[in-house]
Amino acid sequence: xxxxxxxxxxxxxxxxxxxxxxxxxxxxxxxxxxxxxxxxxxxxxxxxxxxxxxxxxxxxxxxxxxxxxxxxxxxxxxxxxxxxxxxxxxxxxxxxxxxxxxxxxxxxxxxxxxxxxxxxxxxxxxxxxxx
Amino acid sequence: xxxxxxxxxxxxxxxxxxxxxxxxxxxxxxxxxxxxxxxxxxxxxxxxxxxxxxxxxxxxxxxxxxxxxxxxxxxxxxxxxxxxxxxxxxxxxxxxxxxxxxxxxxxxxxxxxxxxxxxxxxxxxxxxxxxxxxxxxxxxx
Numbered sequence: 001x002x003x004x005x006x007x008x009x010x011x012x013x014x015x016x017x018x019x020x021x022x023x024x025x026x027x028x029x030x031x032x033x034x035x036x037x038x039x040x041x042x043x044x045x046x047x048x049x050x051x052x053x054x055x056x057x058x059x060x061x062x063x064x065x066x067x068x069x070x071x072x073x074x075x076x077x078x079x080x081x082x083x084x085x086x087x088x089x090x091x092x093x094x095x096x097x098x099x100x101x102x103x104x105x106x107x108x109x110x111x112x113x114x115x116x117x118x119x120x121x122x123x124x125x126x127x128x129x130x131x
Numbered sequence: 132x133x134x135x136x137x138x139x140x141x142x143x144x145x146x147x148x149x150x151x152x153x154x155x156x157x158x159x160x161x162x163x164x165x166x167x168x169x170x171x172x173x174x175x176x177x178x179x180x181x182x183x184x185x186x187x188x189x190x191x192x193x194x195x196x197x198x199x200x201x202x203x204x205x206x207x208x209x210x211x212x213x214x215x216x217x218x219x220x221x222x223x224x225x226x227x228x229x230x231x232x233x234x235x236x237x238x239x240x241x242x243x244x245x246x247x248x249x250x251x252x253x254x255x256x257x258x259x260x261x262x263x264x265x266x267x268x269x270x271x272x
Binding site for chain 1: 139226228230236250251255257258
C-alpha cells in the first residue's frame with residue numbers, strides 16, 4: 001500500500017486494477033504486482049523538491065542549520081585570517097585553510113598548519129575586523 | 132552549559148576515555164542513558180542518573196543539577212528572545228569571560244554575535260556556561 005500511495009493510488013483503485021482484494025493475493029501474485037508497481041514507480045517523474053529541502057537527514061546536528069559552516073566556508077574562500085580564542089585563554093591567529101565538522105585548520109605565520117578541535121575553541125572572528 | 136556539554140568536558144579533561152570506559156562501574160542502563168545525555172541535545176536524565184553520576188564522578192549533585200537546567204534548548208530560547216527584542220545577549224564563558232553582543236544567528240554548534248558593528252564573533256555553544264535568566268525555570272520540563 002505504501003508503494004501504491006506513493007503512486008497516488010488508494011486501496012480501492014489498487015483493488016480494481018488487481019481485480020481482487022489485497023488479502024486474497026497469494027505470494028506469487030503479490031510478488032508479481034509488487035514488481036509491476038515498482039517498475040511503474042521508477043518511471044514516474046521525480047517531484048521537484050522545494051528550495052532548501054534535504055533529501056536525507058543531516059549526519060550531525062551541527063549540519064542542520066549550517067550557519068557556522070557557511071561562515072567558515074566564506075572565510076576560507078576569502079582567504080581570511082581568523083583570531084581564535086582557545087579555552088585555555090590563548091589566542092591563535094592564522095589563515096583559515098581547512099574546516100571540518102569538529103576541527104578547523106589555521107596556517108600560522110611561517111607556514112605551520114595547526115588543526116584545532118572545536119572542543120578547544122571558545123570563540124573566533126575575523127582578525128581584520130570584518131564579518 | 133548543558134549537562135551533556137558538561138559531561139563531555141569532564142570526560143575530556145579526565146583523560147578522554149570513551150563513555151563505556153569512563154563510566155565503567157555504573158549499571159549498563161545508566162551508561163546508556165548518560166551516553167544519550169552526551170550525544171543528544173535534550174535532557175534525558177532522571178534523579179537516579181544524576182545521583183549515580185555525582186557519586187561516580189565525585190562531583191556535587193547540585194553542580195550537575197545546575198547544568199541540567201541550562202539546556203541547549205534554554206539557551207536557544209534566550210537567543211531567540213534577545214533577537215526578537217533586538218537586545219544584546221550576554222554570555223558567561225567557561226573561562227569567566229563575559230561576552231555581550233547582538234545575536235545574528237545560531238545553530239546547533241555555535242552562536243554568531245555582533246560585538247562590534249559589522250563583525251560577527253562565532254561563540255562555541257559548548258563554551259557558554261551561563262546567561263541571564265538561565266535556570267530561572269526548569270528548562271528540562
